[in-house]
Amino acid sequence: MFFGKKSWDPKGKHCYITGGSQGLGLAEAILLTKRGAHVSIVARDEKKLSAALSELEKHRQSPDQILASYSFPLNEAAASAAALDAAAARHGGRTPDALFLCAGSSRPGFFIEQDEKSLREQMDGVYWVQAFTALAAVKREVKPSKIVFVSSILAMFSFVGYTPYTPAKFAIRGLAETLRSELILYGVDVHIYFPATILSPGYEDENKCKPQITLKLEETDDGITPEVSAEHLFNGVRKGQFHITGEILSDLFRVGARGASPWNNVFMDLIYGFIGNIGLVIWRRGVDSTIRGHTEEHKKYLADKNIQ
Numbered sequence: 001m002f003f004g005k006k007s008w009d010p011k012g013k014h015c016y017i018t019g020g021s022q023g024l025g026l027a028e029a030i031l032l033t034k035r036g037a038h039v040s041i042v043a044r045d046e047k048k049l050s051a052a053l054s055e056l057e058k059h060r061q062s063p064d065q066i067l068a069s070y071s072f073p074l075n076e077a078a079a080s081a082a083a084l085d086a087a088a089a090r091h092g093g094r095t096p097d098a099l100f101l102c103a104g105s106s107r108p109g110f111f112i113e114q115d116e117k118s119l120r121e122q123m124d125g126v127y128w129v130q131a132f133t134a135l136a137a138v139k140r141e142v143k144p145s146k147i148v149f150v151s152s153i154l155a156m157f158s159f160v161g162y163t164p165y166t167p168a169k170f171a172i173r174g175l176a177e178t179l180r181s182e183l184i185l186y187g188v189d190v191h192i193y194f195p196a197t198i199l200s201p202g203y204e205d206e207n208k209c210k211p212q213i214t215l216k217l218e219e220t221d222d223g224i225t226p227e228v229s230a231e232h233l234f235n236g237v238r239k240g241q242f243h244i245t246g247e248i249l250s251d252l253f254r255v256g257a258r259g260a261s262p263w264n265n266v267f268m269d270l271i272y273g274f275i276g277n278i279g280l281v282i283w284r285r286g287v288d289s290t291i292r293g294h295t296e297e298h299k300k301y302l303a304d305k306n307i308q
């Protein structure tokens with residue numbers, strides 16, 4: 001029980017998980033399978049999906065649980081609606097109870113090196129890949145009871161190297177903020193998760209193109225496994241939190257950037273706010289000065305690449 005509200009139990013519910021073939025999405029799918037939910041996972045790569053589905057089978061709690069996978073490119077609106085229809089069809093056409101929108105990708109790099117294509121691709125692969133599923137779900141006659149977005153702690157602050165990615169994660173925050181309000185009209189709960197580093201396959205990929213200075217600034221964050229991250233996300237949803245973090249450092253940023261969004265805990269949020277007001281200023285000044293100290297190396301990097 002949290003503030004008189006019964007905590008959410010996924011047992012017997014249909015949970016629809018985008019990005020469910022690896023990383024956070026797969027870990028969340030396993031967690032929900034273990035808790036007795038019917039689980040549908042969606043991603044593009046069929047091989048990874050079938051490996052993930054075999055993994056889910058190992059955690060099945062009862063023969064009645066429906067575990068299924070679907071391959072669709074969710075950065076497209078029609079495919080996002082078709083994926084949802086396919087998953088609903090296995091449940092007699094009923095809309096899934098809870099949507100966990102974990103799909104996403106990250107291609108960091110300096111702004112000066114971006115072009116129209118690279119910037120639009122990140123908007124597709126980070127924002128639209130979640131927004132189109134939410135749109136398709138809300139248009140269904142029967143609405144889901146929950147929509148859970150996965151943004152990033154980089155929607156609370158940002159730094160060098162994230163211009164292709166951060167704006168799209170901020171956009172997810174803007175969408176969730178608006179939908180939390182608008183979907184009160186239909187009794188749909190909206191949640192949004194702001195993870196810091198998750199040690200996933202996607203994280204290994206993004207590090208291949210991540211600028212050195214960005215890697216250096218992230219050194220203070222050791223990262224958490226997809227399994228731990230999935231627990232944080234689930235606990236936040238279970239407790240009915242709107243802004244979900246799960247890590248204390250992230251709570252400092254959450255409270256610092258909260259605006260008029262709902263609080264999580266009056267007492268703790270006041271403490272985080274107090275620490276953050278001092279700590280975040282000191283930390284950000286340190287970040288700025290590290291970047292300043294990187295100026296000469298950056299000039300050399302640009303010269304080597306023949307960039308003006």
Ligand SMILES: NC(=O)C1=CN([C@@H]2O[C@H](COP(=O)(O)OP(=O)(O)OC[C@H]3O[C@@H](n4cnc5c(N)ncnc54)[C@H](OP(=O)(O)O)[C@@H]3O)[C@@H](O)[C@H]2O)C=CC1
Nearest residue numbers: 019021022023024043044045074103104152197198200202
């Ligand atoms: N890893 C990190 O440090 C952080 C991650 N996040 C966010 O958390 C979420 C999960 O991250 P992580 O576990 O690292 O992710 P991964 O990159 O490891 O996995 C991404 C999943 O999303 C699927 N996916 C990606 N694009 C599409 C698409 N266009 N259509 C359908 N499916 C797609 C992938 O499958 P396939 O490619 O086969 O389609 C895969 O299943 C993402 O939204 C990410 O932005 C936030 C903060 C930190």
Ligand SMILES: CCCCCCCCCCCCCCCC(=O)[C@@H](N)CO
Nearest residue numbers: 106152154196197218220221279280283
């Ligand atoms: C008192 C205050 C101290 C503050 C210390 C803060 C440490 C900074 C950690 C930076 C973490 C960056 C995570 C990026 C996650 C993400 O979304 C990407 N992996 C996706 O590309």
